[in-house]
Amino acid sequence: MLAQFTLKRRGSAVASEVDTEAVESAGKRTLLSAEPGKTYIVKEINTDDDEMNSFLFRLGCYVGEPITLVSKKKKSCIVVIKDGRYNLDNLLSEAIII
Amino acid sequence: MRIAFAGNPNSGKTTMYNALTGRSEKVGNWGGVTVGSKEYKLKKEFAGDKEVIAVDLPGAYSMSPFTPEEGITSEYVRTANPDAIVNIVDATNLSRSLFFTTQLLELGIPVVVALNKTDINEKEGTKIDAEKLSQKLGCPVFKTVSTENKGLSEMIAKAISLAGTIQTAPYLQADINLHDKAAVDAEDRKRYSFVNDIVAEVETRKVKSAESTTADKIDAALTFPIVGILVFAAVMFGVFWISQTWLGPLVADWLVGWIETFQGWVAGQLENSPAILSALLADGIVGGVGAVVGFLPLVMVMYFLIALLEDCGYMARVSAVMDPIFKRVGLSGKSVIPVVIGTGCGIPAIMACRTIRDERERRATSMLTTFIPCGAKIPVIALFAGAFFSGAGWVSTLCYFFGLVLIFLGALLIKAITGYKYRKSFFIMELPKWKAPSLKFAFKSMMERAKAYIVKAATIILICNTVVQIMQTFDWHFHVVEEGAENTSILASIASPFAILLIPLGFGVWQLAAAAITGFIAKENVVGTLAVVYGLTAFIDTEELAMTGGANTVAMTMGLTSVTALAYLFFNLYTPPCFAAIGAMNSEMKSKGWLWGAIGLQLCTGYTVAFLINQFGTLFTEGHFAAGFVPGLIAEACMVAAVILIGKRVRSHFDEQYELHRKVVKEGAAA
Numbered sequence: 142m143l144a145q146f147t148l149k150r151r152g153s154a155v156a157s158e159v160d161t162e163a164v165e166s167a168g169k170r171t172l173l174s175a176e177p178g179k180t181y182i183v184k185e186i187n188t189d190d191d192e193m194n195s196f197l198f199r200l201g202c203y204v205g206e207p208i209t210l211v212s213k214k215k216k217s218c219i220v221v222i223k224d225g226r227y228n229l230d231n232l233l234s235e236a237i238i239i
Numbered sequence: 240m241r242i243a244f245a246g247n248p249n250s251g252k253t254t255m256y257n258a259l260t261g262r263s264e265k266v267g268n269w270g271g272v273t274v275g276s277k278e279y280k281l282k283k284e285f286a287g288d289k290e291v292i293a294v295d296l297p298g299a300y301s302m303s304p305f306t307p308e309e310g311i312t313s314e315y316v317r318t319a320n321p322d323a324i325v326n327i328v329d330a331t332n333l334s335r336s337l338f339f340t341t342q343l344l345e346l347g348i349p350v351v352v353a354l355n356k357t358d359i360n361e362k363e364g365t366k367i368d369a370e371k372l373s374q375k376l377g378c379p380v381f382k383t384v385s386t387e388n389k390g391l392s393e394m395i396a397k398a399i400s401l402a403g404t405i406q407t408a409p410y411l412q413a414d415i416n417l418h419d420k421a422a423v424d425a426e427d428r429k430r431y432s433f434v435n436d437i438v439a440e441v442e443t444r445k446v447k448s449a450e451s452t453t454a455d456k457i458d459a460a461l462t463f464p465i466v467g468i469l470v471f472a473a474v475m476f477g478v479f480w481i482s483q484t485w486l487g488p489l490v491a492d493w494l495v496g497w498i499e500t501f502q503g504w505v506a507g508q509l510e511n512s513p514a515i516l517s518a519l520l521a522d523g524i525v526g527g528v529g530a531v532v533g534f535l536p537l538v539m540v541m542y543f544l545i546a547l548l549e550d551c552g553y554m555a556r557v558s559a560v561m562d563p564i565f566k567r568v569g570l571s572g573k574s575v576i577p578v579v580i581g582t583g584c585g586i587p588a589i590m591a592c593r594t595i596r597d598e599r600e601r602r603a604t605s606m607l608t609t610f611i612p613c614g615a616k617i618p619v620i621a622l623f624a625g626a627f628f629s630g631a632g633w634v635s636t637l638c639y640f641f642g643l644v645l646i647f648l649g650a651l652l653i654k655a656i657t658g659y660k661y662r663k664s665f666f667i668m669e670l671p672k673w674k675a676p677s678l679k680f681a682f683k684s685m686m687e688r689a690k691a692y693i694v695k696a697a698t699i700i701l702i703c704n705t706v707v708q709i710m711q712t713f714d715w716h717f718h719v720v721e722e723g724a725e726n727t728s729i730l731a732s733i734a735s736p737f738a739i740l741l742i743p744l745g746f747g748v749w750q751l752a753a754a755a756i757t758g759f760i761a762k763e764n765v766v767g768t769l770a771v772v773y774g775l776t777a778f779i780d781t782e783e784l785a786m787t788g789g790a791n792t793v794a795m796t797m798g799l800t801s802v803t804a805l806a807y808l809f810f811n812l813y814t815p816p817c818f819a820a821i822g823a824m825n826s827e828m829k830s831k832g833w834l835w836g837a838i839g840l841q842l843c844t845g846y847t848v849a850f851l852i853n854q855f856g857t858l859f860t861e862g863h864f865a866a867g868f869v870p871g872l873i874a875e876a877c878m879v880a881a882v883i884l885i886g887k888r889v890r891s892h893f894d895e896q897y898e899l900h901r902k903v904v905k906e907g908a909a910a
Contacts, residue, residue: 199300209449212459224332225446229560230666
């Protein structure tokens, strides 16, 4: 429900970009294997660190919410969560399952 | 009456606070600039006849703290009972900000929402229906632009008029067991969906946030490993070059001329007075303080440039690009911010460590950040560069670069002593929107700093110089020390024992020891004291330098070679910072063990660096080791032994803890 709602807000253009196939096919695909420019839905967040999980939650990064990969580097990446841009290291990207 | 300013990080709280109170607290375009609460009364034009105190708080994403500075905010709004809360909302990220807003609204304290940064929204074509938002939230909403003072007076007037009333919350958390994680999570999700519903109704966006923009391309380049680091190195080099080689000295020369004229005038006025008085006033006070003030332009230019950097949004990108490197030595990308701030002053730099979440990383950063020479050390660097190295620009660059190297080495040492990583160290940093840096803010920040510098020169430095002057003029029987018997003065007899320790470093004379010791009170004192004990003034006379090519009076009087001068300079740069900075370290580390560890590490570092430079420098230039090689080597061996001993102790303790932790995990897995 939540996911549908937020997608609506972001407009159909972005919604169609969601790579549903990729999300469905891979059992545990993390943000590490995401492609730049695409928007994904967060399926699971598992940092092994409750505080970190809830911190991500407060930024708007939680199950059912969209997350867009803007660019990717060897050890980090830039993502859009809600209306903000963040730099994440790979350790964190690995914990975000899409 | 107290009004608290709360909101997400980098929403513009401090900028608004400064505009309303007339203060100039530190602002910057990244999350986590403010790390402690500050309060001051509102300007008359906003408060009227009432006495209204504004309280600026660190940014927080919610009421449950993640980093130490977030805790200050939730603690304050929960327990200090402010009469009203101004919730500053970043209008460019409404959907995230309102989560905290709904929590604030539950407290019962009247809340006024300031939709800040609306100018950016206008530029991007994002529309927010403030009236509807106000209806939905059940509190007044004002559109503001705090950098341009727009909408502030209406907003604050409303907040003042609401004080004492009771806020009704649009969304109340259900009565759940707060220890039940699942229930809390479910509640938070409900809250977010409530927020999302509101945002969907009040906000229309022309540009979708997820769309790629030119700024994204810049970010991608700046956070790209090699490119980003080279850009950062170039930027910092530019800052040092402009402030310390080009523009700074240009202004400084002009200023020194005036100071000399003034000193001459004072000496002229005192012509018929006793010689002691003349020496005390003209040489001691005016000369010593003047020597310090003469370097003010270098510091000011530096502050101006750093303020521009902080204002445009570059800092977040730097910390993103440096994170992998810093992580390798056991620090965090966020450690870069204290390092850059530390080029100005070590105290705010140490305080800025509060935004680092991991305790070990936080303590290690606050321990190491002062290896970067601060503004107070600029006079010391400039004096030595001018007197011994013909004012060469490479000296100051070397000092900063070497400071950075020491930070890395120190971090590796701390990593080795405290053992392997026991907790995953995640890195997440918001990349704020770029903005054109405000020259006005940079100018204000520079003037603020200049004021502080002059005040310091006129108080602490002045007092120290006077005391030093008196101590060197008299002996223990309070007789004036005769010429040729300077070693009997009070100062000489106190500093001499320390000087013995410094012989292996190449500068074992009491004058230099005394200057280094007064440096712990304030680093500018090194210059002031040298000026007093050697009766030197007007250090950076470039014309004279050009003629004598470095072997000028200053260098001759001190009796140092280039090698020992460099050793002495580095000794002063990398030994512990001033007492004020040590105090800041104490309050950030919250551990006596770490504090003493830090002081010990810094003392050993300064000593070792100076020792190596002196001994090997002399070996290269003169073909033999300098005096005191063996005693110095013994001292170094003791230091190494101490480090190994401490490391062993910390590690054994650490293994115990880790073992315990593993057992719990195993049991948990079994169950």
